[in-house]
Amino acid sequence: MVSATRIFPNLYRDSISLMQLSAVLAARPGIDNVSAVMATPANLALLAEAGLAPGRVAAGPNDLLIVARGKDSAAVTAALDAAAAEIARPTVAAAGVAGPSLPRSLRSARLQVPAANLALVSTPGEYAAAEAMKALRLGLNVMLFSDNVDLDDEVALKRLAKARGLMVMGPDCGTAIVNGVPLGFANAVRRGAIGVVGASGTGTQQVTCLVHRLGAGISHAIGTGGHDLSRRVGGITMVQGIRALAADQATKVIVLISKPPAPEVARAVLKAARNCGKPVVVNFIGAAPDSVRGQNLHVAATLDHAARVAVALAQGGAPPGPDLGQLPPVRLGPMAAGQRYVRGLYSGGTFCYEASAMLGAALGTVWSNAPVDPRRRLGDARKSKGHTLIDLGDDAFTRGHPHPMIDFRLRNERLLREAEDAEVAAIVLDVVLGFGAHPDPAAELAPVIEKARATVRRRGREIAVVGFVCGTELDPQGLDRQANALRSAGMILTESNAQAARLAASIAGGRR
Amino acid sequence: MNPLLSAPLSVLNVGVGSFADAIASQGGTATRIDWTPPAQGDRAAGMALARLVNHPRIEAANAKAYRKLVAAQPRLIGIGVAGKTLPGIGRRMILHAGPPIAWARMCGPMQGAIIGAILFEGWATSAAKARALAASGKIGFAPCHHHGAVGPMAGIISPSMPVWAIENAAGGNRTYSNLNEGLGKVLRFGANGAEVIERLRWMRTVLAPTLQAGLARLGPVELKPLMAQALHMGDEVHNRNAAATSLLIKKLAPALLKSGAASADIAATIEFMAGTDHFFLNLSMAACKAMLDAAHGVPYSSLVTTMARNGVDFGIRVGGLGRRWFTAPAPVVDGLYFAGYAMADAAADLGDSAITETAGIGGFAMAAAPAIVKFVGGTAADALANTVAMTHITLGRNNAFTLPALDFAGTPCGIDARLVVDTGILPVINTGIAHKAPGVGQIGAGVTRAPLACFTQAVTALAAAVKG
Numbered sequence: 013m014v015s016a017t018r019i020f021p022n023l024y025r026d027s028i029s030l031m032q033l034s035a036v037l038a039a040r041p042g043i044d045n046v047s048a049v050m051a052t053p054a055n056l057a058l059l060a061e062a063g064l065a066p067g068r069v070a071a072g073p074n075d076l077l078i079v080a081r082g083k084d085s086a087a088v089t090a091a092l093d094a095a096a097a098e099i100a101r102p103t104v105a106a107a108g109v110a111g112p113s114l115p116r117s118l119r120s121a122r123l124q125v126p127a128a129n130l131a132l133v134s135t136p137g138e139y140a141a142a143e144a145m146k147a148l149r150l151g152l153n154v155m156l157f158s159d160n161v162d163l164d165d166e167v168a169l170k171r172l173a174k175a176r177g178l179m180v181m182g183p184d185c186g187t188a189i190v191n192g193v194p195l196g197f198a199n200a201v202r203r204g205a206i207g208v209v210g211a212s213g214t215g216t217q218q219v220t221c222l223v224h225r226l227g228a229g230i231s232h233a234i235g236t237g238g239h240d241l242s243r244r245v246g247g248i249t250m251v252q253g254i255r256a257l258a259a260d261q262a263t264k265v266i267v268l269i270s271k272p273p274a275p276e277v278a279r280a281v282l283k284a285a286r287n288c289g290k291p292v293v294v295n296f297i298g299a300a301p302d303s304v305r306g307q308n309l310h311v312a313a314t315l316d317h318a319a320r321v322a323v324a325l326a327q328g329g330a331p332p333g334p335d336l337g338q339l340p341p342v343r344l345g346p347m348a349a350g351q352r353y354v355r356g357l358y359s360g361g362t363f364c365y366e367a368s369a370m371l372g373a374a375l376g377t378v379w380s381n382a383p384v385d386p387r388r389r390l391g392d393a394r395k396s397k398g399h400t401l402i403d404l405g406d407d408a409f410t411r412g413h414p415h416p417m418i419d420f421r422l423r424n425e426r427l428l429r430e431a432e433d434a435e436v437a438a439i440v441l442d443v444v445l446g447f448g449a450h451p452d453p454a455a456e457l458a459p460v461i462e463k464a465r466a467t468v469r470r471r472g473r474e475i476a477v478v479g480f481v482c483g484t485e486l487d488p489q490g491l492d493r494q495a496n497a498l499r500s501a502g503m504i505l506t507e508s509n510a511q512a513a514r515l516a517a518s519i520a521g522g523r524r
Numbered sequence: 525m526n527p528l529l530s531a532p533l534s535v536l537n538v539g540v541g542s543f544a545d546a547i548a549s550q551g552g553t554a555t556r557i558d559w560t561p562p563a564q565g566d567r568a569a570g571m572a573l574a575r576l577v578n579h580p581r582i583e584a585a586n587a588k589a590y591r592k593l594v595a596a597q598p599r600l601i602g603i604g605v606a607g608k609t610l611p612g613i614g615r616r617m618i619l620h621a622g623p624p625i626a627w628a629r630m631c632g633p634m635q636g637a638i639i640g641a642i643l644f645e646g647w648a649t650s651a652a653k654a655r656a657l658a659a660s661g662k663i664g665f666a667p668c669h670h671h672g673a674v675g676p677m678a679g680i681i682s683p684s685m686p687v688w689a690i691e692n693a694a695g696g697n698r699t700y701s702n703l704n705e706g707l708g709k710v711l712r713f714g715a716n717g718a719e720v721i722e723r724l725r726w727m728r729t730v731l732a733p734t735l736q737a738g739l740a741r742l743g744p745v746e747l748k749p750l751m752a753q754a755l756h757m758g759d760e761v762h763n764r765n766a767a768a769t770s771l772l773i774k775k776l777a778p779a780l781l782k783s784g785a786a787s788a789d790i791a792a793t794i795e796f797m798a799g800t801d802h803f804f805l806n807l808s809m810a811a812c813k814a815m816l817d818a819a820h821g822v823p824y825s826s827l828v829t830t831m832a833r834n835g836v837d838f839g840i841r842v843g844g845l846g847r848r849w850f851t852a853p854a855p856v857v858d859g860l861y862f863a864g865y866a867m868a869d870a871a872a873d874l875g876d877s878a879i880t881e882t883a884g885i886g887g888f889a890m891a892a893a894p895a896i897v898k899f900v901g902g903t904a905a906d907a908l909a910n911t912v913a914m915t916h917i918t919l920g921r922n923n924a925f926t927l928p929a930l931d932f933a934g935t936p937c938g939i940d941a942r943l944v945v946d947t948g949i950l951p952v953i954n955t956g957i958a959h960k961a962p963g964v965g966q967i968g969a970g971v972t973r974a975p976l977a978c979f980t981q982a983v984t985a986l987a988a989a990v991k992g
Contacts, residue, residue: 134539
C-alpha cells in the first residue's frame with residue numbers, strides 16, 4: 013500500500029461535494045481508501061482516525077486536501093489526477109446561471125434579492141452559527157441544515173429569532189418543505205392541507221411521503237432540528253411552527269413528530285397544540301400513547317399511523333386505529349433451524365429508533381448503537397448480537413465518510429456480513445429517495461441483495477430481506493422504478509418503516 | 525405573525541450548492557452564495573463579525589461617512605513648506621510612510637531616505653553622522669498620516685521640503701504630500717547620494733516656487749474631474765499616472781507662462797514634469813486622503829479610512845475607531861521584476877500610496893488601465909475581474925470615477941472592514957516594489973493584498989466599541 017496527498021490552496025468546496033468526490037475516487041481500481049476534505053484541524057483529526065493521517069502537510073482551513081491510499085503509486089497518482097480534473101471542471105450551475113459575480117456573503121445576496129425570506133445554511137458546523145446570526149440580523153428566517161452547532165449558540169439564535177418574529181429551523185434540520193418547495197433532504201410531494209412540524213428529518217420525510225401516497229398533500233413541513241425539544245431550548249421552534257401553521261389558511265391538520273421530549277417541554281408544546289384551534293396529530297416516537305391528552309389532540313403510535321390519522325382528519329373522516337393493515341406475503345423457502353434474529357441496517361436514525369421500539373415490544377431485547385433503552389447499547393457497533401438494529405448515519409460511522417443515504421459501501425458490506433450469520437432470519441433496510449439522497453439507490457442495493465440471498469441459498473438456508481422505500485413517484489429517483497428493481501432482487505417491500513418492522517418481527521417471532 | 529408561510533419562498537443558499545438546484549427544480553427561488561469560511565476560518569473573528577452584520581448604529585454611521593467620502597471635492601490650492609504648513613510638525617521631525625515605527629525596525633529604503641533627509645536639512649554633514657543622529661533619538665519620527673500628509677514609498681517629509689496643499693472644498697479639511705522626484709536614484713527609494721540631495725534642493729528652490737507662481741495665477745485646480753478624466757485615458761492614478769500628469773501639465777503650462785517666473789525656471793519645471801510620469805501620483809494620493817479624512821471620525825463607522833505600509837508593517841485605520849492603527853506584517857510583493865531582480869531582492873510592501881485603493885481607485889480601478897494588466901495576470905478580463913471583485917467589500921460605487929470598460933459603472937468605493945472579514949476578499953493594491961537595500965530604487969511592480977489580520981483586529985475592536 014502507498015499513500016499520497018495533494019493540496020489545492022485557497023480552494024473551498026462544500027462537504028457534500030467533497031464526499032461525492034471521495035466516493036467517486038474510492039471506486040477507482042487499485043484505490044483502497046481516499047478522502048477529500050477542507051484541511052481544518054477537525055478534519056485532519058478525522059483523517060487520522062480513518063487511518064489516512066497525511067503526516068505533516070502545509071495545508072490550512074482554506075485549503076482542499078486529498079489523501080489517497082492504494083495498491084501502488086500509479087493508482088494513487090491517477091486517482092489524485094482524476095480528483096484535480098474533477099475539481100477543475102466547473103459545475104453546470106456555476107458556469108451557466110451564476111456568471112462571474114455570485115454574491116459572496118449573505119449581506120450582499122440580501123441586497124441583490126430584497127424579496128429573500130429564508131437563508132438555507134449548510135456550511136460546516138463550526139461556521140454555521142455565525143451565518144445563521146447574520147441571516148437573522150438581515151431579517152431572514154433560517155433553515156440550519158448544519159449539525160455540530162453548540163447548544164448555547166442554538167439557544168441564542170432561537171431567542172434572537174423569536175424576538176424578531178423570525179424562525180430558526182435547526183440546527184441539524186435535514187428536511188423542510190415551505191410553500192411546496194423542498195429544502196435540504198426532502199421528497200417531492202403534493203400540496204395539500206396537512207402541515208407538519210418535525211424534530212426528525214427522516215420522520216418528516218416518512219409522514220410527508222405517506223400522506224402523498226394516501227392521496228392527500230402537505231401545506232408546509234417545518235423542521236425544528238433534533239435539539240429543539242431539549243430542556244435547554246424548550247421547544248421554541250416547535251411552538252413557533254404550531255402557531256405559524258395555526259395561522260396558515262392552507263393548513264387544516266397539524267402533525268407533530270419528535271422523539272419523546274423532556275416532560276416540561278412536552279407540556280409547553282402540547283399546550284400550544286391544544287390552543288391552536290386545529291386538529292393536531294402527535295407522534296412522540298416510541299412513547300406511550302397515553303402521554304398526550306386534549307380535545308383536538310390525536311395520538312399516533314407510529315409515523316405510519318400519524319400519516320393515516322392526519323389524512324382521515326383532513327378529509328373529514330374518523331381517525332383510524334394504530335393497526336398497520338395488510339402486510340405483504342412472504343414467499344420464501346424453508347429457513348434452517350437456528351435462524352431467528354432480525355438485523356436492521358438503517359440510513360435514517362428515526363427509522364432505526366421507531367423500529368427498535370416496535371421490535372423491543374414484540375421480541376424483547378433489541379441491541380442498537382442508538383438504542384431506545386440505554387441498557388441495550390451495543391459495545392461495538394460493528395458487531396451485531398441477537399436482534400440488532402444499526403443506525404449507520406450515526407457519527408461513529410459518518411466521521412470521515414459520506415452519509416449512508418449517499419454512499420452505500422458501508423451498508424452493502426454489512427449486509428453481506430449479516431447474511432453470513434447463520435442465526436439471522438431477516439434483514440431490514442430503509443431506502444430513502446428525494447432531493448439530496450443517492451440518485452439511484454436500487455442500483456447500489458439490488459446486486460448486493462441478490463448476492464447475499466444467493467450466498468445464503470448455497471449454504472442451504474433462506475433469508476428475508478425486508479424493507480420500505482421512503483419516497484414518491486414525483487421524486488427524482490422515481491418510487492416505482494426503485495421499488496421494482498428492489499423487488500426483482502428479492503426484497504420484500506412494505507409501505508412504511510413501521511410495517512417493515514412489524515413484518516420482520518413476525519418472521520423472527522414465528523421462529524422462536 | 526411571521527409571513528414566511530404566506531409569501532413566495534425566496535432562499536439564499538449558503539453551503540451545499542445542490543440544495544439550490546432542488547429548490548429551483550420545484551419552482552422555488554434560490555440565490556447561491558459563493559461562500560468561504562469568513563475571516564479565512566478564524567471562528568472567533570467570524571462570530572464577532574456576525575454580530576455586526578446589519579447593525580443599525582454601524583449602518584447609520586457608514587451611510588454618513590460614505591456620503592462625506594463621495595461628497596468631498598479635493599482641489600489643489602498651492603505649495604507650502606512642510607515645516608510651516610503641516611499641522612503639528614516639529615523642527616527636528618521627519619515624517620515617514622505607513623503606521624508608526626521606531627528607527628531600529630525601519631526597512632533599508634526608509635532608513636536610507638531618512639539619512640538623505642537629514643543631509644538635505646543640514647542636520648549632519650555625512651551619511652555616517654546622519655545615521656548616528658537618526659539612531660540617537662534626537663530626531664522625532666512620525667507617520668505622515670499623523671500630520672495630514674501622505675508620501676509614496678518611504679514617504680519621507682522633512683521640515684524644509686515643499687509640499688502640495690489640497691483642500692476639500694466640501695468639508696474644509698486640508699491634506700498634503702511631498703513632490704515627486706521622478707524615477708531612478710531618488711529619496712523615496714532610500715537613495716541619499718549627492719545627486720539626490722542636489723535634486724531635492726532644486727525642487728525646493730526652483731520647482732516649488734515656479735509651480736506656486738503658476739498656481740497663484742491659475743487658482744485652485746479641481747482634482748476629482750482631472751482624475752476622472754485620467755481614468756478614461758488609461759490611468760488608474762496609482763501605478764499609472766501618464767495621462768493625469770499630462771492633464772496637469774496642460775492646465776499648468778499656460779499659467780506658468782503668464783506667471784512672470786523666469787523663463788529658464790518655467791522651462792526646467794515643465795521639462796521635469798514631462799519627464800516624470802508619476803508626477804501626479806502625489807497629488808492623487810493627497811486628494812484621496814482629503815476625501816477619506818472627511819469621512820473619518822464618525823463613531824461606529826466600519827469604513828476603512830487609511831491603508832498604509834512602512835516596509836515592515838501594514839496598517840489600517842477605521843473611521844469609527846479614532847487614531848488606532850491595526851497592523852500586520854507587510855507582505856513582500858509577488859510581482860513583475862525588472863531584469864536582474866527577483867522577489868528575494870525586494871523590500872516588503874512600502875508607502876502611503878495605498879490611500880488610492882482606500883479611496884476606490886488604483887487597484888480598485890484596474891478596469892480603467894488595460895495598459896498595465898501585465899501586473900494582474902495579463903489579460904483585460906483579469907483587470908475587470910479585479911475591479912468587480914472589490915465591489916464585494918465596498919459600500920458603494922463612486923459615480924465621480926466611472927469605468928468605460930464596465931459600461932461606465934462607478935469605481936467600487938469605501939472599504940467596509942466587516943465585508944473584508946465576511947468575504948475573505950482582501951483589498952487589492954497596485955504597487956511599485958523597492959529594493960530592500962537603500963538607494964537601489966524601484967525593481968518591479970505588481971499587485972498585493974492588504975493582510976486580513978488588520979481587518980479582523982478592526983472588526984473585533986468595533987465589536988467591543990458597539991457593546992461598550
